[in-house]
Amino acid sequence: MDIKRNCAKAALKYIENGTMIGLGGGSTIAHLIRFIKEEQLDIKVVTPSWETKQKCEEAGLTVIPLSEATEVEVAFDGCDQVDEHLHALKSGGGIHTDEKLVARMAKEYILLVDESKVVKELTYEHPVVLEVIPQALAFVMNQRLDAERGEIRMSSDKDGPVMTDRGNLLLDVYVQGSQDGVRLEERLKGLAGVLDVSLFTSVVTGVVVADESGIREMTKR
Numbered sequence: 001m002d003i004k005r006n007c008a009k010a011a012l013k014y015i016e017n018g019t020m021i022g023l024g025g026g027s028t029i030a031h032l033i034r035f036i037k038e039e040q041l042d043i044k045v046v047t048p049s050w051e052t053k054q055k056c057e058e059a060g061l062t063v064i065p066l067s068e069a070t071e072v073e074v075a076f077d078g079c080d081q082v083d084e085h086l087h088a089l090k091s092g093g094g095i096h097t098d099e100k101l102v103a104r105m106a107k108e109y110i111l112l113v114d115e116s117k118v119v120k121e122l123t124y125e126h127p128v129v130l131e132v133i134p135q136a137l138a139f140v141m142n143q144r145l146d147a148e149r150g151e152i153r154m155s156s157d158k159d160g161p162v163m164t165d166r167g168n169l170l171l172d173v174y175v176q177g178s179q180d181g182v183r184l185e186e187r188l189k190g191l192a193g194v195l196d197v198s199l200f201t202s203v204v205t206g207v208v209v210a211d212e213s214g215i216r217e218m219t220k221r
């Protein structure tokens with residue numbers, strides 16, 4: 001049984017013909033693109049992900065540049081972990097600034113996950129990622145980050161750091177223990193020179209959770 005595939009299939013019911021939808025990155029979203037193609041849904045897509053854009057175009061879907069979008073009906077995304085308050089930690093892909101922009105444009109922002117990603121409270125076993133303008137890196141690293149360490153994300157394919165599409169750097173912040181996610185997001189995002197952070201505490205409206213036994217949904221209470 002392919003759990004991610006089942007999860008993507010369960011997302012179809014949220015999509016209405018004639019609308020613009022947001023699609024994030026990852027393997028579950030890739031399944032959803034295949035279903036959208038199979039069902040021949042008449043939708044336009046906005047995406048923060050280069051890979052998703054390629055997959056959508058291969059599937060014959062119309063992709064609208066993010067810079068031209070103002071509102072999307074529903075956006076789907078993956079995450080690394082989500083908790084019962086619908087606080088999510090994202091972005092191994094380092095595209096969280098644009099992912100959060102799409103989330104803010106969306107009337108509904110729905111995460112597609114398998115049960116292993118759902119926890120009672122975020123455990124921060126994945127780092128919180130900060131997109132930082134290069135000029136602010138030393139300043140940001142010098143702040144008390146509630147972290148054991150902040151590590152500049154280095155490229156495995158070239159000498160030097162990973163640069164975002166805007167020429168910024170990614171700082172992986174390893175947060176210690178349990179934290180008030182809302183305050184942590186506010187504080188890290190509030191540092192001068194930080195564009196956005198990969199902690200999403202106020203934008204998720206729903207989660208589709210799949211496991212061996214089926215599908216369940218979590219919504220904002």
Ligand code: 5RP
Pocket residue numbers: 004024025026027028029077078079080089090091092093112
């Ligand atoms: C990374 C993400 C991705 O969206 C997520 O990892 C995709 O997961 P999957 O491949 O399981 O759908 O936010 O931080």
